[in-house]
Amino acid sequence: MWLEIRRDDARPACFQGRVEGTIELGRIDPSQPHAEKLFTPFSSQGCVRVPIADLEQKEFSRRQLHVVRLPDGRVRVTNKSQTLPVQCTGRPDLGPTQVADLELPVSLRLLQVVVSFAAEEPQQPRHAATADGPAGVDVLSTLVSELPPARADSMVRWWRRVIELLQSAAHTEDFYKKATRALVELIGLDVGAVLVVEHNELRVKDLHNPRDGNANPSRTICQNVWKSRKTVRELPSTVGEGTDATKFNAIDAVVAAPILDPQQRVLGVLYGHRSRSPNQGSPPPTISQLEELLVETLASGVATGLSRLEEQRLKLEEQRLKKVQQAAFEQFFGKELAMELERDPDMLKGRETDVTVLFCDIRGFSAVSEKLPPVKTMEWIYDILSELSEEVVVEGGVLVDYVGDELLAMWGAPTSQPDHASRACRAARRMVLKLQSVSDRWKGEIAAETSVGIGINSARACVGNTGSTRKFKYGPLGSGVNLGSRVQGATKYLKVPAVVTGATRRHLDDSFRVRRLCSVRVVNIVEPVDLFELDSTEDPRRSELFAGYEEALAGFDAGDFRRATRILGNLLEAFPGDGPALVLLSRAVGLLVTEPRDFSPVWQLPGK
Numbered sequence: 001m002w003l004e005i006r007r008d009d010a011r012p013a014c015f016q017g018r019v020e021g022t023i024e025l026g027r028i029d030p031s032q033p034h035a036e037k038l039f040t041p042f043s044s045q046g047c048v049r050v051p052i053a054d055l056e057q058k059e060f061s062r063r064q065l066h067v068v069r070l071p072d073g074r075v076r077v078t079n080k081s082q083t084l085p086v087q088c089t090g091r092p093d094l095g096p097t098q099v100a101d102l103e104l105p106v107s108l109r110l111l112q113v114v115v116s117f118a119a120e121e122p123q124q125p126r127h128a129a130t131a132d133g134p135a136g137v138d139v140l141s142t143l144v145s146e147l148p149p150a151r152a153d154s155m156v157r158w159w160r161r162v163i164e165l166l167q168s169a170a171h172t173e174d175f176y177k178k179a180t181r182a183l184v185e186l187i188g189l190d191v192g193a194v195l196v197v198e199h200n201e202l203r204v205k206d207l208h209n210p211r212d213g214n215a216n217p218s219r220t221i222c223q224n225v226w227k228s229r230k231t232v233r234e235l236p237s238t239v240g241e242g243t244d245a246t247k248f249n250a251i252d253a254v255v256a257a258p259i260l261d262p263q264q265r266v267l268g269v270l271y272g273h274r275s276r277s278p279n280q281g282s283p284p285p286t287i288s289q290l291e292e293l294l295v296e297t298l299a300s301g302v303a304t305g306l307s308r309l310e311e312q313r314l315k316l317e318e319q320r321l322k323k324v325q326q327a328a329f330e331q332f333f334g335k336e337l338a339m340e341l342e343r344d345p346d347m348l349k350g351r352e353t354d355v356t357v358l359f360c361d362i363r364g365f366s367a368v369s370e371k372l373p374p375v376k377t378m379e380w381i382y383d384i385l386s387e388l389s390e391e392v393v394v395e396g397g398v399l400v401d402y403v404g405d406e407l408l409a410m411w412g413a414p415t416s417q418p419d420h421a422s423r424a425c426r427a428a429r430r431m432v433l434k435l436q437s438v439s440d441r442w443k444g445e446i447a448a449e450t451s452v453g454i455g456i457n458s459a460r461a462c463v464g465n466t467g468s469t470r471k472f473k474y475g476p477l478g479s480g481v482n483l484g485s486r487v488q489g490a491t492k493y494l495k496v497p498a499v500v501t502g503a504t505r506r507h508l509d510d511s512f513r514v515r516r517l518c519s520v521r522v523v524n525i526v527e528p529v530d531l532f533e534l535d536s537t538e539d540p541r542r543s544e545l546f547a548g549y550e551e552a553l554a555g556f557d558a559g560d561f562r563r564a565t566r567i568l569g570n571l572l573e574a575f576p577g578d579g580p581a582l583v584l585l586s587r588a589v590g591l592l593v594t595e596p597r598d599f600s601p602v603w604q605l606p607g608k
Helices: 140-145 149-171 175-185 219-228 289-333 335-343 365-371 374-394 420-446 479-494 541-557 561-574 579-594
Strands: 002-007 015-018 023-027 042-044 047-053 065-069 075-079 099-102 106-110 113-118 191-198 201-208 232-234 251-260 266-275 351-362 398-403 406-411 452-465 474-477 498-501 514-521 529-534
Touching (some): 047 113, 175 191, 175 201, 175 266, 175 289, 219 266, 289 335, 351 374, 351 479, 374 398, 406 420, 452 479, 479 498, 479 579, 514 541, 541 579
Antiparallel strands (some): 065 075, 191 201, 452 474, 498 529, 514 529
C-alpha cells in the first residue's frame, strides 16, 4: 500500500513510500527501545509505526491511527484517540474511537498533517511543455533574458551574497551576524534580528538596526511564529496590537520566518521589519512575497548553522562521555582491555564462564584505625590498595570492587584467559612481595607490620554488570565466588599470606611452589575444600619445609597423631615460627589428649 504524509503547507512530502501490513500513526513514543524519528517508519510489535508528531504536540496521541488493508481492497481505519477527530476528504469525519472501512485512495487530515493511502504509487502529472519550459512555470533563463544587462548583473551579485551567507552557516561562527546584515543590506529592511530558543524562551542572538538604534524585534510576532511554525508577513494594522504596540507604532510591515531543524522543530526566528518614512505623503512600505521567500531562504541558512553547532556540541559531548567511560573502564580493566571493550561493548553482557577470583584483605585494619586519625587511615588504605591494584592490572586482571579494606579481582572475563588461574596466582605473589615496601613506609606511623590475607578460587561463575542502572560494576556471581571470600578468611587461621583452593591448584604448573595445608569446611559451604599455601619467596629451603609439612599432614589425615607431632616438632626446630606447622601441631596434640572415637581430618573453621 502506498503511503504519503504531508504537512498542510507548501513543503514537499514528509514521507512517500510503500508500506506493508498494519500501519500505526501517532506522536513520538519515548518508551520505545530505539529512539523514534519523525516521519520515519519502523517495525514495532507486529506493525509499521510512523511518528507524525513530536513530543511537544500533546494534542496527538502516541497511538493515534491504525490502518490495515482488507482482503476486498478497502482499508479499515481506526481512530484510537479519545479526543481528536480525523477529517476524511469527501467522506464524513471519523470521530474519536470510531472505525470505518474506506475505499482507496483515501486522504485523512489530523490537524496540520495530511495522510494519504493508495493501492499503487500515484502517477506524476505530466505538464504540457512550452518554449519557456513546463506549463505554468517560467524558467530562469526566460526571466533573466527579460532583464536589462545591468539589472541581471546586479541580480547575480545579490544572489552570490546569499550563497556566501548559506555557505558561511556551514563553516563559520558568525552566521547570526551575516543573516541580520543580509536582512538589512540585501533585502532592504530597517531592522534584522536572529532569536534562538534557549531554555524554552526566545533570546536575541544578533540584532542589526543601523537606522534606529532603539528598534527591537516584536516579541508578539516572534512568539506567533514560534507557536505556528509558519512565516508571518504582517501590515501595521496587526503589528501595532498587543502589549508592545507603543514600541512599534512606526512600523509598517514585518516579516518573520521560523528556523526549523530537520524534524521541523522550531530552533528560532529570523525577524525583520520596515518602518514608514518620516516624509509626509510617502506611501507605506510593504514586504513582497519575493522578499518573504528570501527571508525564508536566509532562515534555512541559519538553521544549517544551528544544526552544525548542535552536531558539534553532541560530538563534543559524545567525546567527553567516551573519555569518562574510557577512564572508568581503564580503572576496572586496564588500558589495553578498556580499548578492546570500547570497540566491542557486547563483551560486557552477562554470561557464564570459568574465572579465577582473588580476595585480598588488609589485616589489623581496626587496630590501625584506632591509632591513626581518619585522614591518615585513608591515606594508609589508599597507598596499600593502589600498590596491590597495580599488580592485578599487570597480570591482566579486572579490579571488580573495593569494600573497605578489601580488594576483589577477577581473571577469565570479559575476555577469555585460558591461564586465568596462573595469572591470579602470579598477581598474588607479586602483591605479597610488593607489600614489604609499603610496610616499610608506614611502620613508623602504625608501629606494626602491614600484612594481608589473600584467598584464590577457580570456578564457573556468571559475569556481567552486578551493579545497577545507576552504578556500573562488572564482576562475577556464584557459589565459587563466595568460596573465594571464605578462603581469604581462612588465611588468618592458617597464618599464611596467600591460600588457593584445590580447584585453582589443578590449573597450576611446577613453576608455582605450593603445599597442601589441610581440608576445611568453611561457613555456609557444606563440601570440604582442600587448601594450599601459595609460596611467594625465592628461598630454596622452603621446598624442604613444604615436603616435611605434607609428610606430617599425611600422618595426621591417617589418624597417626604421634607421627605427625614428631615430624612437626623436628620441622619447627629447623623452621621456627612456621604458621601452618604450629596450627597442625596444636590440632595433633589436642587429638592425642582427647583421643576422639570418630576422627575426621576435615577442620571446621571457627569463623569467616
